[in-house]
Amino acid sequence: MEIGIAIAVLCVVLGGVVAQWFAWRLRLPAIVLLFATGLILGPGLRIIQPSHVLGPMMQPLVGLCVAIIVFEGGLALDLRELRAAGEGVLRLTVIALPLNWVLGSAAAHWIGGLAIGPSLLFGAIVTVTGPTVVLPLLRHTRLRKRPAAFLRWEAILNDPVGAILATLVLQVLLFRAKSGYGTLAIGAVVAKLVVSVGISAAVGFALALGVRRLFTRDLLPETLKTPILLAFALSAYAVCNCIMEGAGLVASTAFGLALANLHVTGLGELRRFKESLVVLIVSCLFIVLTSDLDRAVLAHLSWPILGLTLAVLFVVRPVAIALSTLFSGLSWQERALSGWIAPRGIVAAAVAGVAGLRLEEAGYPTAQLVMPAVFAVIAATMVLHGFSLAPLARRLRLTLSDTPGFAIVGATPWTTGLSRVLNAAGMPTLLVDTYPGALSEARETGVPVLQGELISNHGSEALMERPVDYLLAATPDPMYNGLVCARLAPELGRERVFQLSPGAYRLDLHRGISREMRGKVFGREDFDFDLFERLWKAGWRFSVEAPDDAPETGADGQRHAIRLMLLRANGALAISSPEDTEKPLSRPGDRAVMMRALDSAVA
Incomplete structure (x- = not known):
């Protein structure tokens, strides 16, 4: 057992760092190499099987890692940037997300052949454009400030909201399977959603205010500042997740967002440390979740799933963005870029793995297709969007100069x-x-x-x-x-x-x-x-x-x-x-x- 864990850790950590280095040397999207590494080590050669090694601890550990990632993303959200690109961000998060859910669910039902319940769950999961994928792509693409702000804010804000939406849909579907009806449950679940989001955001902001007080009054030694911030981010996630699954991500994001905009002194060392930490975490998580795929999941890939994937790529997302940005101040180039670039990442994979299994256990037909359908979207968007972001942005003239300055x-x-x-x-x-x-x-x-x-x-x-x-x-x-x-x-x-x-x-x-x-x-x-x-x-x-x-x-x-x-x-x-x-x-x-x-x- 110890040898198996040692081999798994070696493959995941070393494989992730080596993949990141090759991506840097070859100027390739790192997520593509990480994804390929996971497929080779897991379903391909079966060298590692994380769920067998970690057992029931795997999902909680993945959740804690994602909490650190969204906390780091929140630290990058400056409200001054939001004021400059506020209209576009508001439309991409408030209007485009429900449109993506409705259109994605319809595509899953009519094209992918999923039943209505699993279709609604699939549509909710694929609304998430994860920061685990978007932020590394932005670091390697010299986008102009405004289009980069659109993609960054959408990914970071939609990540917890999309996870909670998927949880909401799952709870309604499970209640319906248990009681035979779900209409009466919708109001209660929506109310719980609103309350949990409000409480989680309040917890995050309250912790940030407490940190500012500790830092400004010199109540912490320098050696404890970075550990206390990470501990607070993880604690906020754990506590708020007890209120509602997915609400912890809201708390972690709100904590980072508040710290960044309260201008708390002493965050310089944390920013440099957390960037390196997040690179390592993202590398490991991609390999872990990809290598954990079962060959049976890959066996469910079919022509209807392929058609659904193409519909999500070329119809659902572009139409949702086009409708949500009508009569806005966004240029057609910015609308085109936002309509195409929407890579899904770790949160979508983690939610699909748990939610799809619970729906299948509840007896929903075609629920076993949720995971392979989400996996196909993740794989397609990571590869296609990873390789196309830079050339498309250059073609649309949304990049800074490619010549080193x-x-x-x-x-x-x-x-x-x-x-x-x-x-x-x-x-x-x-x-x-x-x-x-x-x-x-x-x-x-x-x-x-x-x-x-x-x-x-x-x-x-x-x-x-x-x-x-x-x-x-x-x-x-x-x-x-x-x-x-x-x-x-x-x-x-x-x-x-x-x-x-x-x-x-x-x-x-x-x-x-x-x-x-x-x-x-x-x-x-x-x-x-x-x-x-x-x-x-x-x-x-x-x-x-x-x-x-x-x-x-x-x-x-x-x-x-x-x-x-x-x-x-x-x-x-x-x-x-x-x-x-x-x-x-x-x-x-x-x-x-x-x-x-x-x-x-x-x-």
Whole structure:
């Protein structure tokens, strides 16, 4: 038994991380590889069977993991974003969800051949567009802010609501099977639904207010802040789930949403930790639920199920979105994207596995088809939507630039000149400064600019809305440069944030500072602010040209050019640093960004 559990844990955890790494390297949707890994390990090779290993503990553990996921999703919901895209979010959650339920149920009955009861349950389950699938897709797709907000808010809010709707339908159907009628039960169950949702939301907000009080009054040590938040999220889920199945997800979501919008201090470490935790949880859950599929479920896949899947993909969702967004402020491109992208994920699979079995035990005909029908929709949407989101969004012009962007912090004459040359060479470059006067020259010459303080939440959020992948902090203050790099490293990656050298005589002291508190040194040890300032005043200018491996100093020993970076043929940047063991070498098709003396001036 212990060996079986060890093998299952090894396959699930290691398989999930390896699948995520391959997806990152190959630029593929991670959910597709996770789904395939689960099918291979479970129904394919039968290496792991989670329900046999975990037994009755499997469903509660899955529920607790989903609670952490929706809590993390709630932390990402900013009400300022809702105000900017409020109409679209309201229509996608309040109007589109019941339309999806009605149309999905009709398709299940008339196309899939399910009886009315199982059809209603199927329609309720597939209203859920899970954050476990949508959020990872959004991280790998450079969508514009508004369409990304539509998909994110819909997935996070519809997830608990759809789960409760499925529970409501299941309870009505079970009551009808037991008593012979269900009409009288509907009012009572709907009342219980409203009350449970209200109580769960209140519990989540009350916990958030309590956390704010604990944090602001310094009643918790730093080491307990992250554990107490996770404990509260799980406790809210467990307690409210006792009121009604699925209500715990509302409490966890409300807890995260309230924390994010009450602006509770001390959440920075939690945000970075929970992102890594959620990636691991999502990876494991996908493999667990997919590998737990029985071959008998796959045997129920048939032409009517295939027809139902196609109807959900190409009729139910597009029609529901088209009707719910009529006469709205959404553009046709945003409506088209929302009408197509609706991947179902872990919550749909977990609910279908339990609800379908209970309905079958109650004696409903065709109830055994609920799980394979939901599974077919999950598989189809994950694969088709996972691969099509990025190209469709590009075709509809709803993405930011695919070319990696470069941000330069600190507007001076030489950084303005560098930004202008890089933009002209096809490298999207953004010049950032807090002083509007420093940005005037760049703005007049067509260089994209951002006025803001990047170490503030508002400034860093404004930067993340731009297509920025690399950053160079180039102000005269080395300490401020390091602070900017430390603030943005978790978002951009520590290997992509650079700062000017503090000067050769202070470099040893600079290297003594942890990399978590600063950026990589840009270029060479002598590439400090004074050097570029002096060269610019002496007449040196920037250019982009074919790489030249010739020495940058002449026969007289004087420097006549310096190479700053390489623009790779695939659009990436190659920036050298004295902290790297190897200097990036030029490849065919690369271009070099140089700073050269245009006259007889030398350094």
